[in-house]
Amino acid sequence: MSIRPTRRHVLVGAAATLVLPAMFRSARADTPVRVAGIHASPVENAWNSRIHEAMRQAAADGLIEYTFSEGVSATDYPRVMREFAESGVDLVWGESYAVEREARRVAADYPDVAFLMGSSGGPEGENFGVFGTQNHESAYLAGMLAGRMSQTGVFGSVGGYPIPEVNLLINAYRAGVREVRPDARFLNGFIGAWFDPARAKEAGIAQIDAGADILFGERIGTADAAQERGVKAIGSLLDYTPRYPETVFANAVWNYRPTIDAIVADIRAGNPVGRDYSEFSLMRHGGNELVFDAGQVPEDALPAMEARRAEIMAGTFEVPIVTTEPA
Numbered sequence: 082m083s084i085r086p087t088r089r090h091v092l093v094g095a096a097a098t099l100v101l102p103a104m105f106r107s108a109r110a111d112t113p114v115r116v117a118g119i120h121a122s123p124v125e126n127a128w129n130s131r132i133h134e135a136m137r138q139a140a141a142d143g144l145i146e147y148t149f150s151e152g153v154s155a156t157d158y159p160r161v162m163r164e165f166a167e168s169g170v171d172l173v174w175g176e177s178y179a180v181e182r183e184a185r186r187v188a189a190d191y192p193d194v195a196f197l198m199g200s201s202g203g204p205e206g207e208n209f210g211v212f213g214t215q216n217h218e219s220a221y222l223a224g225m226l227a228g229r230m231s232q233t234g235v236f237g238s239v240g241g242y243p244i245p246e247v248n249l250l251i252n253a254y255r256a257g258v259r260e261v262r263p264d265a266r267f268l269n270g271f272i273g274a275w276f277d278p279a280r281a282k283e284a285g286i287a288q289i290d291a292g293a294d295i296l297f298g299e300r301i302g303t304a305d306a307a308q309e310r311g312v313k314a315i316g317s318l319l320d321y322t323p324r325y326p327e328t329v330f331a332n333a334v335w336n337y338r339p340t341i342d343a344i345v346a347d348i349r350a351g352n353p354v355g356r357d358y359s360e361f362s363l364m365r366h367g368g369n370e371l372v373f374d375a376g377q378v379p380e381d382a383l384p385a386m387e388a389r390r391a392e393i394m395a396g397t398f399e400v401p402i403v404t405t406e407p408a
Contacts, residue, residue: 110349113140113143113144113145113146114144114145114146114171114172114345114348114349115145115146115169115170115171115172116136116145116146116147116148116170116171116172116173116174117147117148117149117150117165117168117170117172117173117174118132118133118136118147118148118149118150118174118175119149119150119153119158119161119162119165119173119174119175119176120132120133120149120150120151120152120153120176121152121153121154121155121158121176121179121275122151122152122275122276123151123152123276124149124151126275126276126301127300127301127317127318127319128214128275128318128335129151130318130319131318131319131335131336131337132174132337133149135336135337135338135340135341136149136174136337136341138338139338139341139342139345144341144342144345145172145341145345148165148170150165155179155180158175158179158180158183158184159180159183159184159186159187162175162184162187162196163187163190163191166187166190166191166194167191170194171194171195171348172194172195172196172197172344172345172348172354173188173194173195173196173197174196174197174198175196175197175198175199176198176199176200177198177199177200177202177211178199178200178201178242178244181200181201181202184196184198184200184209185205185209188205188206188208188209189205189206189209191208192206192207192208193208194208195208195210195344195347195348195354196208196209196210196354197210197211197212197340197344197354197358198210198211198212199211199212199213199214199246200212200213201213201244201245201246203357204355204356204357205355206355207353207354207355208353208354208355209354209355210344210354210355210356210357210358211357211358211359212340212357212358212359212361212362213245213246213249213357213359213362214246214250214318214335214362215246215249215359215360215362215363215368215369215402216250216317216318216333216334216335216362216368216369217249217250217252217253217333217369217400217402218253218363218364218369218393218400219332219333219334219364219369219370219371219372220250220251220253220254220257220297220315220317220333221253221254221256221257221389221400222257222331222333222371222386222389222390222393223254223257223297223315223331223332223333223371223373224236224253224254224255224256224257224258224259224260224297224315225257225258225260225261225382225385225386225389226330226331226373226378226382226383226386227254227257227258227295227297227313227315227331228257228258228259228260228261228262228265229261229262229379229381229382230295230313230330230378230379230382231262231265231294231295232294233292233293233294234262234264234265234266235265235266235267235268235291235292235293235294236254236255236258236265236266236267236268236293236295236296236297237267237268237269237270237285237288237289237291237293237295237296237297238251238254238255238267238268238269238270238288238296238297238298238299238407239269239270239271239272239281239284239285239288239296239297239298239299239300239302239303240269240270240271240272240299240300240407241271241272241273241274241275241299241300242271242273242275243271243406243407245404247271247299248403248404248405248406248407249402249403249404250299250317250333251269251297251299251407252401252403252404252405252407253400253401253402253403254297254315254333255267255407256400256401256403260385260389261382261385266292267407267408268288268291268292268293269407269408270284270285270287270288272284272300274300275300276300276301277300277302278300278301278302278305279302280302281298281300281301281302281303281305281306282302282303282305282306282309283306284303284306285298285302285303285304285305285306285307285314286306286309286310288306289306289307289310289312293312294312294313295307295312295313295314295315296312296313296314296315297314297315297317298314298315298316298317298321298329299317304316304321304324304325304328304329307325307328307329308325308327308328312328313328313329313330313377314328314329314330315329315330315331315332315333316329316331316332316333317332317333317335318333318334318335319332319334320332320334320372322372322373322374326374327377329374330373330374330377330378331371331372331373331374331378332371332372332373333369333371334369334370334371334372335362335368335369336362336367336368336369336370337362337368338367339361339362339366339367339368340358340361340362340368342361343358343361344358364390364393364394365393365394365396371386371390
């Protein structure tokens with residue numbers, strides 16, 4: 082096998098080998114599913130880190146064997162997909178946002194290999210599954226807290242690119258704010274990168290200078306702006322409060338393990354994986370959760386948020402999914 086990652090290539094799992102032909106329809110229930118991950122960003126990036134750590138934990142639990150490449154450019158992505166598909170893995174995991182057509186062509190050429198891609202499009206065929214980052218429910222709840230805490234009534238957010246998965250998160254945050262603060266005003270900026278903390282910080286500072294006193298950080302670096310200027314921030318994907326203990330008061334945390342469990346179950350059962358696995362990011366599956374610092378949040382902000390969270394968990398309230406670009 083010749084995998085040439087941008088940064089490094091490692092294998093997790095005690096008995097990990099990549100030499101057998103890949104037959105995702107006949108994967109045995111008593112053996113780990115062989116997974117190859119292709120990360121466009123470094124695995125330290127927030128989004129990738131959540132997936133990477135979930136994969137590592139699944140490997141430690143004996144559910145999968147996990148090998149990965151990181152920092153793979155869009156121009157090199159199809160080649161790496163093909164090399165992994167030919168290496169004998171059961172599942173190629175990736176992110177096809179920048180290579181939708183190319184990724185689907187690769188999957189079509191390897192019908193006996195399962196593919197699971199972060200994607201703005203739908204599934205295709207029997208072996209090309211997709212997922213979206215739907216921690217919008219916890220973003221909505223964080224917005225409800227923010228709406229009670231702001232002094233200026235101006236709320237900022239910093240995103241990477243205006244793709245549906247990012248838009249729905251920022252829109253859900255705004256909807257949560259509006260539930261408790263109908264007169265709220267919003268600022269938003271996209272930095273045109275998935276991992277550029279300096280640019281995210283710069284965008285956040287510009288919003289603070291324009292009146293925002295709470296920032297939603299879809300991108301790493303936003304909380305640095307809030308910390309420097311003495312305002313509050315909300316983290317996304319990760320729990321940022323330990324890193325910014327006086328600044329980040331809430332986090333829309335994303336948990337990827339339910340998605341891994343779901344597709345591994347399908348592979349072991351011989352089920353087609355050409356389906357949308359986004360539902361496993363929902364709160365009722367444990368796919369996202371609100372983590373907040375009660376010491377920073379006023380008590381009178383909690384009852385409405387807790388009531389709404391209970392409704393989400395019970396299925397009696399559904400946070401709207403709005404994928405249009407935030408104004």
